[in-house]
Every structure is written in C-alpha cells, then in structure tokens.
Amino acid sequence: MVKKSEGIFICCDEPIKQYLRYLDQNHKFIIRDLGEGQLFIRQDAIKSVKEWVEEYLDQQTFRKPESANNFTN
Amino acid sequence: MSLLTSSFKDYKELQLAYSSPAVVLGIFRHISLKAQHFLMIFLFLDRMDEKSLVKFASSATEADEVLQELKSLMLYTCTGGNISMHAEVQKQLKAMLNGPILCTLRTKSKPDKRKPTIEDIYKITQNNWKNLIDYLIGLRERVSVSILRLLLHSGLVYQNGQEFPKTSECFRFLLKPQSIQIEFLLKHILAASSDKVKTAVFLFNLSLAELGRDYSTKDTNRGIIEDLTEIGLLFKCKQRSKRYYVAPPVIGLLTDSSKPIPLTEKFLTVETNFRIYAYTQSDLHIVLLSYFLKLEYRLPGLVVGFLTRDSVCDAFKEGLNANQIVDFLKNHSNSVPQNVSEQLYLWEKERNRISEYESYMLEEFADISLYRSTLNFAQGSGAYLWDNFDRRVIILHKSKAEPVLKYLQSLDRIVS
Structure with missing residues (x-):
C-alpha cells in the first residue's frame, strides 16, 4: 500500500542541506532525506528553517569593519 | 491591452465599450504589431478562412498566437472555421482611415471666464x-x-x-x-x-x-x-x-502608438567600488535611494551612499528584486559597472538558497508497475514535482495532487 504524507519539499545545495541536517538533531523537522539536495520536511517548520538559514548566511558573510570606512578615500 | 481586458470579465461590457471610437483606437494601439497587421489586412473582408491566416504570418504558431490575442479581445470571432471581425470595430477602424477621431467629451458652450494658462x-x-x-x-x-x-x-x-x-x-x-x-x-x-x-x-x-x-x-x-x-x-x-x-501626462497616454519614453534624469553616478553619487534635491529620489543604499552623507544637491550587502538585503526583504534595482540604476545613470550589477544578482541568489514547495510525498510502492503508472499519471496531470526510482518516492504539487490521489484510491492502493 502506498503511503501519503503532507509536507514541504525543499531543493537546496549540499552545504545548506548538511546544515539543515545538523539543525535537525535538535529540532526534528526532517521527515525524509531524499538524497542530493532534496529534503522533505514538516510543514510548520518552514518559516523557522528559512530564518535559521538566513542567520547562518549572515554569519558566513565577512564585511569590512565600520571604522575602516574612514580610510576608503 | 491590460487596462481593458483585466477589468471586463463580461464580454457584453467589452462589446458595449467598443461602440466608442476612443476605446477602439486605444485597443488597436496597444495590441501587438502583428495583430494590428492582421486587422488591417482583413479590414475590408467580411469573412475569411481560418487556415488562410497562416499565409500572412511567418509560422503556424505565430498565426495561432495572434489569433488567440485577437479572440481574447473579441476583435475576431470564429464560427465553423470562418473568422469575422467584430462588426462595430470594423466600422470604427474604417472610419478612422478617413480622418482623425475626435474626443467625445462634453464641452461647455460658453468660454471660461477664468481660463487658466x-x-x-x-x-x-x-x-x-x-x-x-x-x-x-x-x-x-x-x-x-x-x-x-x-x-x-x-x-x-x-x-x-x-x-x-x-x-x-x-x-x-x-x-x-x-x-x-x-x-x-x-x-x-x-x-x-x-x-x-x-x-x-x-x-x-x-x-x-x-x-x-x-x-x-x-x-x-x-x-x-x-x-x-x-x-x-x-x-x-x-x-x-x-x-x-x-493634465498633460494623461493626454495621449492610452491612445498614442509610440510608447512614451520614461522621463529619466541621469542624476546618478555609480562607481565600481559600490559608491553612488546622486546629484539631486528631490525628496522622492532620496527616499527611493534609501531603500537600497546606505546613505553616507548629504550635501545641498548631492547625496552619497554605498550599496552594501545589508542595505540591498533590506530592500529584498521589502519585496524589491535585483532586476528592479539594476533597472533603476541603469535608467538614471549613464552606465552601471558590470561588477556592481553582477554582485546585486549574486546577493539576490544567495538569499534564495532554498526553494520550497508545498507537496505530498508518496512512498512505499509495492510494485514497480504501480510506481510507473502513478508516475505517468502524475506527469500527465501536471502534479509531478520530483521522483526517485531507487527510493520509490514521488513528490506531488499539493494544489494539483487531487486527481492522482483519486486515481490511487480508485485502485484501492493508498493508505488514506
């Protein structure tokens, strides 16, 4: 018998997927890991997942310190 | 034209509106060039064969597209392979060939005593x-x-x-x-x-x-x-x-053939180091720039700002996209350095690392033939999103999944 489940299908690159799997250890939102860059997750989790990823990407971006602006001319 | 088609759901209303020459002219000027061409060729024919239209287009698909466009506006009607033009539109267009059409707005008989300049x-x-x-x-x-x-x-x-x-x-x-x-x-x-x-x-x-x-x-x-x-x-x-x-901007807006060139003041200078100089006093310009710029200082007549990742991401959160920002910069400056526009696209792409779809997942297919037939059915009905043969998993668009689920129910092969 075929089993049907409802949720959000996510396509992303491998690094992001690995990060989501890391988050899943605490938050348990992944229903099924579908292989390279595809996940099937719980519907109610999508909003927080997007926030976490955004936060993570912000942390990974390096910008010059504010004070350096004074020397840019 | 979008102004009319989106507002009239009822064809009767569209029919009535066509009795006004101004509406016909406005519509005529806003349909595609090819459609205009078609209307003019067949202006003096009462009826023509649907197939003969292809001779006037470069390909059958083009003829079909133009025909669809004309039909959606009720300019052409089809009955049994024969096409005829909307009678009222045909009459109006013929009249327009004889002379300019006049504004039918009601005027006053007496002149205005306090006539403004x-x-x-x-x-x-x-x-x-x-x-x-x-x-x-x-x-x-x-x-x-x-x-x-x-x-x-x-x-x-x-x-x-x-x-x-x-x-x-x-x-x-x-x-x-x-x-x-x-x-x-x-x-x-x-x-x-x-x-x-x-x-x-x-x-x-x-x-x-x-x-x-x-x-x-x-x-x-x-x-x-x-x-x-x-x-x-x-x-x-x-x-x-x-x-x-x-008011001047309204005159000719809906009925002129030449699309008005947007008024663009070239008040921006975009540098390769993401710094932007804006020679402007207008509050509107400054507010628009502040949507996606980190404003650094403001002098009389000059505003200087930086495009930073943060400032641009804030704009993305407000609902702008990189294309709109690049278009704005291009419209108001002589050139935008390529590295700046590329970087804007990259920042946008970086925000969209995840694409998500509301969906149903079907799994645990007992035999391959059921998997194959379900897959075929899903692809045929447009509900198909993704599948993996090794895992025997099919993902369906949630909004379109209904027929596929019904299909499986009819075979009595689904746990509901």
Whole structure:
C-alpha cells in the first residue's frame, strides 16, 4: 500500500542541506532525506528553517569593519 | 491591452465599450504589431478562412498566437472555421482611415471666464501628483478618504487598525516611470467603478482631449473627476467648478502608438567600488535611494551612499528584486559597472538558497508497475514535482495532487 504524507519539499545545495541536517538533531523537522539536495520536511517548520538559514548566511558573510570606512578615500 | 481586458470579465461590457471610437483606437494601439497587421489586412473582408491566416504570418504558431490575442479581445470571432471581425470595430477602424477621431467629451458652450494658462495647469497638476507620491513615501500625513480607498483597492497600502502602512507593491510602484504609474491607477479606478463601460469610454476619451481646453463635468461620474483632480490628472479652477482641464501626462497616454519614453534624469553616478553619487534635491529620489543604499552623507544637491550587502538585503526583504534595482540604476545613470550589477544578482541568489514547495510525498510502492503508472499519471496531470526510482518516492504539487490521489484510491492502493 502506498503511503501519503503532507509536507514541504525543499531543493537546496549540499552545504545548506548538511546544515539543515545538523539543525535537525535538535529540532526534528526532517521527515525524509531524499538524497542530493532534496529534503522533505514538516510543514510548520518552514518559516523557522528559512530564518535559521538566513542567520547562518549572515554569519558566513565577512564585511569590512565600520571604522575602516574612514580610510576608503 | 491590460487596462481593458483585466477589468471586463463580461464580454457584453467589452462589446458595449467598443461602440466608442476612443476605446477602439486605444485597443488597436496597444495590441501587438502583428495583430494590428492582421486587422488591417482583413479590414475590408467580411469573412475569411481560418487556415488562410497562416499565409500572412511567418509560422503556424505565430498565426495561432495572434489569433488567440485577437479572440481574447473579441476583435475576431470564429464560427465553423470562418473568422469575422467584430462588426462595430470594423466600422470604427474604417472610419478612422478617413480622418482623425475626435474626443467625445462634453464641452461647455460658453468660454471660461477664468481660463487658466497651460503653465498653470501644468504646475498645479504636477504639484498634486507630487502630493500623492509624497504621501506614498511618507512625507505627507494624509490623503482624502476616496484616494485612500483607491490606494487600498490597488494594493499600494493596507489597513492595520487606524494605520495604513505601504505594501511591497508600493515600493515597486514608486520605482516605475510616471506613465506606467498613471496607467496602473487608471486601471484600478476603472476596476472599482460601478459603470465600467461608461468609465472606460471616459478614460479613453481623456487621452484624446486637447491641452488647455475646458470640458464639462456634466454626464460624468463626479467621484471619478474629484479623484482624478486630487491626484493631479485633471485640473479644476475651483472645487465647485463645472469645468475641468486634462493634465498633460494623461493626454495621449492610452491612445498614442509610440510608447512614451520614461522621463529619466541621469542624476546618478555609480562607481565600481559600490559608491553612488546622486546629484539631486528631490525628496522622492532620496527616499527611493534609501531603500537600497546606505546613505553616507548629504550635501545641498548631492547625496552619497554605498550599496552594501545589508542595505540591498533590506530592500529584498521589502519585496524589491535585483532586476528592479539594476533597472533603476541603469535608467538614471549613464552606465552601471558590470561588477556592481553582477554582485546585486549574486546577493539576490544567495538569499534564495532554498526553494520550497508545498507537496505530498508518496512512498512505499509495492510494485514497480504501480510506481510507473502513478508516475505517468502524475506527469500527465501536471502534479509531478520530483521522483526517485531507487527510493520509490514521488513528490506531488499539493494544489494539483487531487486527481492522482483519486486515481490511487480508485485502485484501492493508498493508505488514506
């Protein structure tokens, strides 16, 4: 018998997927890991997942310190 | 043209609107060149064979597209392989070949005693339009109730208790050239009006009006005239006056063939180091720039700012996209360095690292033939999103999944 489940299908690159799997250890939102860059997750989790990823990407971006602006001319 | 087709759901209304030459001209000028060509070729024929159209197009698909376009506007009707043009439109177009069509707006018999000069009309209507834009960028506190209703209806603001915050649609609206902004508002005025045919005829006729000539408010919906006056598309000497004048940007807007070139002042200089110099005094320009720039300093007549990842991401969160920002920069500067535009696209891409779809997952297929047939069915019905043969998993679009689920139910092979 075929089993049907409802949720959000996510396509992303491998690094992001690995990060989501890391988050899943605490938050348990992944229903099924579908292989390279595809996940099937719980519907109610999508909003927080997007926030976490955004936060993570912000942390990974390096910008010059504010004070350096004074020397840019 | 979007102004008409989106407002008339009922074909009868469209039919009635075609009795006005201004509407026919407006429609004719806004359909594709190929469709115009088709209308002109067959103008003097009462009926033609559907198949013969292909001879006048470069390919069968093109002929089909043009035919669809003409049919969607009711310009052509098909009966049993024969095509005939809308009789009223045909009559009007023939008449237009003989001479210019005239504005049918009602005029006053007596001349205006306090006739304003064209400069006055220009200055005051421009000022009223600026008031509307000032409200949208938060420089003015309030607008009248009916204008607020129009802004709500067109989705530029939304209601939150007593407050009316701007929507992301509003940000996109502000970045567009004025002619497109006016067309957008006219479209919503038309959509909100009670007598759509009368309003459409009125709006298209405004476009044929003569600059500096007075028209009578009689026979026309007072509310619409009041609204248009307040946002600077019409001009009235006094609130009570029974005459109105048409503002320059409206004239020719809906019926001119040449698309008006957006007024673009080249006031920006974009440097390769992401610094932008804006030679402007206009509050509108400064507010627009502050959506996606980190403003550094402001001198009389000059604003300097940086495009930073943070400032641009804030703009993305407001609902802008990289294309709109690059277009804005290109329209208002002589050139945008490629590294800057590329970086904007990269920042946008970086934000969209995840694409998500609401879906159903089907798994645990007992045999391959069921898997294959379900897959075929899903692909045929458009519900298919993704599948993996090794895992025997099929993902379906949630909104389109219903037929596939029914199919499995009918085979009695699904746990519900």
